[in-house]
Amino acid sequence: MVGHRVGDALLTRVAKRLQRLVRAxxxxxxYGGDEFIIVAERSDGAQLIPMLDRLIVAMREPFHVSGQELYVEASIGISTYPQDGRDADTLIRNADAAMYLAKSRGRNGYQFYRPELNRAAAQKLQLSTKLKRAVKAQALAVAYQPQIDMQTGQVVGAEALLRWHDPELGAVSPAAFIPIAEETGLIQGIGEWVLRTACRQARAWRDAGLPPIRVSVNVSPLQLERSDLVKVVRSALDEADWPAEMLELEVTEGALMRNADDAARVLHDLRGLGVKIAIDDFGTGYSSLSYLQRFSIDRIKIDRAFVQQIGRDDGYEALTLAVIAIANALKFDVIAEGVEFDSHRHFLVEHGCVEGQGFLYSPAVSGEDIADILRATGSQARQVIASE
Known part of the structure; x- marks a missing residue:
């Protein structure tokens, strides 16, 4: 989204910042693309830690390029000579494996190479190959988790969630294959397919005489950075003849902060279509309150990590209340994920969070099962005992 000229200027700024943080x-x-190599001579790996900590802290600070404020995420992998390799190729390959481990653990961190990472790399390659085949064979599926008005019991929406069942591996966790889809670029096509599928399914529910409900679709950082995302969304809505105000796109804090200025413009254009925007996993990222006001947002989703600690941890309860207060102050709607017990529901409703989703009501189920829920209950939520 930033363009080649700004992208090259950003890489130059990154290189200069790195040089200021290491010894002369x-x-x-x-090394290539957006990857850099630092060769540092120290007596042992432990002596690298102060430098690594400085790098992570410094890379969290924004870069100012061509009038834009840009954020990057740094993932660092470390290999040491001679323990992890006696030649440059081996050392680089092993540092790369450690870097991908750092990425998988949330980015903005570092990991030292361990021999077992090569086995993990082989497993990752196998999963990547199988995922490519699954995409080609149209073997992925979309499931839908009902979103409930926890005061009235009405089904008010459904979140579209990607599912993959491999003949050999069985059900593969999205936490395992989504990062691979992002790294390989497959997420672009997969994300668009999920969007179009969800819009068509929502239209099918309505055509069956069921009450129209909001459908929510997750948007990856790479999709948000696509210059044609607004065009793709408009096309999906037109194709399904589905009203824009009944589509909600969910983006994470991290996705917004990768390029805040361009993200704000894209969200503004999407809301111009009538589409609703939600911040997913709110409270787990690093956006500031001042940034929330910049983005065109309709809803905040309280992360399941907070909800699941209700009744167990006063600190997490306080964080949950803070998120609800922020939503109220900024006039955003709010919904909670991971509602599993009635104690969760009671706490949330009592403090102003009316909408929720989670196993208390239903796991993610097929489109046909959502239709059955709506038919059997007249939009009244019921507990569904099922396994994903």
């Missing part, structure tokens, strides 16, 4: 005797070099 250390070597900083661009």
């Amino acid at each position: 005797t250390d070597l900083v070099a661009r």
Whole structure:
């Protein structure tokens, strides 16, 4: 989204910042794309930690390029000579494996190489190959988790969630294959397919005489950075003849902060279509309150990590109340994920969070099962005992 000229300028700023953070005797070099290599001579790996901590803290600070404020996420992998390799190729390959481990653990961190990472890399390659085949064979599926008005019991929406069942591996967790889809670029096509499928399914529920409900679709950071995302969304709505105000797109804090200025413009254009925007997993990222006001947002989703600690941890309860207060102050709607017990529901409703989703009501189920829920209850939520 930033363009080649701004992208090149950003890489130059990153390189200069890296050089300021290492010793004069250390070597900083661009390896390719957005990857850099630092060659540092220390007596042992432990002596690298102060430098690594400085790098992570410094890379969280924004870069100012061509009038834009840009954020990057740094993931660092470390290999040491001679323990992890006696030649450059081996050391780079092993540092790369450690870097991908750092990415999988949330980015903005570092990991030292361990021999077992090579086995993990082989498993990752196998999963990537199988995922490509599954996409080609149209073997992925979309499930829908009902979103409930916890005061009235009405089904007010459904979140579309990607599912993959491999003949050999069985049900593969999205936490395992979504990062691979993002790294390989498959997420672009997969994300668009989920969007179109969800819009068509919502239209099918309505055509069956069922009450129209909001459908929510997750948007990955790479999709948000696509220059044609607004065009794709408009096309999906037109194709399904589904009203824009009944589509909600969910984005994470991290996705917004990767390029805040461009993200704000895209969200503004999407809301111009009438589409609703929700921040997913709110409270687990690093956006500031001032940034929330910049984005065109309709709803905040309280992360399941907070909800599941209700009744167990006063600190998490306080954080949950803070999120609800922020939503109220900024006039955003709010919905909670991971509502599993009636104690969760009672606490949330009592403090102003009326909508929720979670196993207390239903796991993610097929489109046909959602239709059955709506038919059997007249939009009244019921507990569904099922396994995903």
